[in-house]
Amino acid sequence: MSMFKIFDISGSAVSSQSQRLNTVASNLANVDTVAGPDGKAYKAREVTFQTVLMNTPDGVPGAGVKVSGVSENQAPGRKVHDPANPSADADGYVTYSNVNAVDEMVNMISASRSYQNNIEVMNTAKTLLMKTLQMGQG
């Protein structure tokens, strides 16, 4: 029954999207992080998705998703002139993380929409399978 594979396919998408939401959460949490004593501030992280083929009994592979990697944004951190700050460097600049809050919000909305879409796909598949179970009774 190839419909059962839908739960694998959509399930892989849901877990990938939730991993994306996780990175968005840590990025947003670190939006105001300043550089520590080593001079390195938090770098924004981003997940990349990749299609993974799932074998089915009838031979036509289903297309799931996996997170192929988490990359760090290498853009320089935001610099603010604040000589009174204890984390300021010799010139009086404080280096913040390079997280762009607007980008992260957009990412968050996109991830949650995709998450919802896949949940809906699974719900529909479940309803159809339940009706298939009752085949011949009605």
Add this chain to the structure above:
Amino acid sequence: MNRMTNSLDFQAQALTLRAERQRIIAGNIANADTPGYVARDMDFASALREATGNQAAGTMMTGQMGTAPGQIPIGTGSTAELGLKYAAPSQTNLDSNTVDMDRERASFVENSVKYEATLRFINYDVRNMLDSMKSPSQG
């Protein structure tokens, strides 16, 4: 007896193909954010014609023949047996992903309604068969 189960066989094939298509569309929706993913879809009419060996499909299905607009036929291969095609992108995307979420969702709902319809046909067939086996005194 063969005549009684002919329609049932046809509907069973249709149901299997509908389930197959549901899975393909689920894969498209799952990969809506995957860079470089190419959306695929099934030419249902020709897949059904192929699965039922041209017999019933010609008379029972009066749908459109060949490729629907928005579908590009792909050459012979393992996927061609199922009538799998690549969906033409309606808008270009920077990450070359060709999933059109609006279309996929519409196809998904359409396919699930038709799946249920096929299920209902099967149920009616079964009930018809059971009814015709009853003796007149049974009511």
